Each structure stands twice: as structure tokens, then as C-alpha cells.
Amino acid sequence: MISSNNLRFAYPSGKSFTFPDIHCDDSETLLILGQSGRGKTTFLHLLALLLKPESGRILVQNQDVMRLSASETVRMRARNMGIIYQKPHFVGALSVLDNILLANYLAGAQQDMQKAVQLATHLGFADHLSKKTTQLSQGEQQRVSIARALMNNPNVILADEPTSNLDDANCYRVIELLREQSAAIGASLVVVTHDQRLKDEFLNQVLL
Numbered sequence: 001m002i003s004s005n006n007l008r009f010a011y012p013s014g015k016s017f018t019f020p021d022i023h024c025d026d027s028e029t030l031l032i033l034g035q036s037g038r039g040k041t042t043f044l045h046l047l048a049l050l051l052k053p054e055s056g057r058i059l060v061q062n063q064d065v066m067r068l069s070a071s072e073t074v075r076m077r078a079r080n081m082g083i084i085y086q087k088p089h090f091v092g093a094l095s096v097l098d099n100i101l102l103a104n105y106l107a108g109a110q111q112d113m114q115k116a117v118q119l120a121t122h123l124g125f126a127d128h129l130s131k132k133t134t135q136l137s138q139g140e141q142q143r144v145s146i147a148r149a150l151m152n153n154p155n156v157i158l159a160d161e162p163t164s165n166l167d168d169a170n171c172y173r174v175i176e177l178l179r180e181q182s183a184a185i186g187a188s189l190v191v192v193t194h195d196q197r198l199k200d201e202f203l204n205q206v207l208l
């Protein structure tokens with residue numbers, strides 16, 4: 001589960017935000033909708049513990065993560081959170097497979113080749129595992145991002161605009177995969193987006 005209360009944040013430039021409280025239980029989904037510039041990525045980066053709020057509280061698996069030290073925060077993120085960034089941030093020199101296995105390495109876990117191949121097969125890019133990520137289409141890269149985010153069976157999956165550059169067919173396919181995969185491991189799935197196509201796809205929604 002993940003929840004936030006009274007989160008406030010300000011960039012050094014002065015732009016400041018007060019975010020609505022959210023709560024997403026294990027196996028539940030939450031859509032955070034907002035137009036461009038409303039602070040969706042900022043909110044997701046706060047939930048992902050990549051930014052520190054001015055005030056407020058974030059609970060992950062009922063643990064107050066604001067109390068963690070810097071190294072505990074890094075460990076908590078790597079082991080318990082699967083993050084699908086707006087831009088995938090792959091390591092260009094590595095193969096698709098090694099980019100996925102990197103998630104295990106960063107979490108200090110054993111590399112699970114079998115799981116990587118299983119996910120790639122399920123997500124439909126097993127034929128591309130030895131390619132470089134730049135050789136893949138945007139839709140394929142999005143699916144690689146999802147596989148990477150799932151490698152450590154996270155408690156929480158956070159996805160930033162996972163469908164924004166995809167055509168309708170790929171948009172619904174990616175959302176279905178995200179929902180299906182997070183349900184399979186009992187994770188909370190939080191999606192931030194401006195993509196109005198997702199409005200009817202999620203029961204729980206918050207507007208920014």
C-alpha cells in the first residue's frame with residue numbers, strides 16, 4: 001500500500017504545490033489525472049521518494065518513509081517500488097535483457113534471468129532481449145520499462161504517463177498489462193497521466 005497526507009513541495013524557483021491526499025491499498029489501482037504542468041511528475045517523484053516534501057507524510061506498507069535515512073530510502077525504493085518513468089532511462093550500452101536485470105542488481109538481489117525471460121515472453125518482447133533498447137519501438141520500450149519495474153515483485157508500482165506516446169491499441173494494451181501484472185503480485189498501482197483515454201479504465205481517481 002501507499003498513501004500520502006498533506007504533501008507540500010516547492011522547487012527552488014519558487015513554484016509550489018499542495019497535493020491531494022491519496023491512498024492505494026495492495027492489489028488496488030489509482031489514477032491521478034491532471035493537465036500538463038499541474039505537477040503530476042513532481043507528485044510521482046515525491047511518492048517515489050526521489051524528491052523530499054517540505055511537509056507531509058508518505059506511508060509505504062504502513063511504514064512512515066519520511067523517517068528513513070538516505071541509504072534506507074534507496075533500499076526501500078529499489079526493493080519495494082517499481083517505477084515506470086515518463087522517459088525510460090535505459091542504459092544504452094546494455095542489451096534489453098541486461099537493462100531488465102539491472103533492477104535486481106540495484107536492489108541488491110540475485111539476478112533472476114528466468115523471471116526476466118518470463119516477463120519478456122508475457123509482455124511480448126522475448127525476441128528482442130539481445131537487442132539494444134534504441135532498436136525498439138516506443139511501445140516495446142514501454143513494455144521493457146514495465147518488465148524492469150516488476151523484476152523485484154514490488155509492493156507499489158508507480159507509472160508516469162505510461163501511455164502518452166502510444167496509439168490507442170498500444171495504450172489499452174499497456175494499461176491492461178500494468179493492471180494484470182500488478183494484480184498478479186498484489187501490488188498497488190498508481191498511474192499519473194493527462195491521458196483522457198484512461199478516465200474510464202480506473203475506478204479510483206484523483207484530480208490534480
Ligand SMILES: Nc1ncnc2c1ncn2[C@@H]1O[C@H](COP(=O)(O)OP(=O)(O)OP(=O)(O)O)[C@@H](O)[C@H]1O
Nearest residue numbers: 011013015034035036037038039040041042043194
Ligand atoms: N526541476 C524543476 N525546477 C523548477 N521547476 C520545475 C522543475 N520541474 C518541474 N518544474 C515546474 O513544476 C511544474 C510542474 O511540473 P511537472 O513536470 O511536475 O508537471 P506535469 O503535470 O507532470 O507536466 P507534464 O504533463 O507536462 O509532464 C511546471 O510548471 C514545471 O515547470
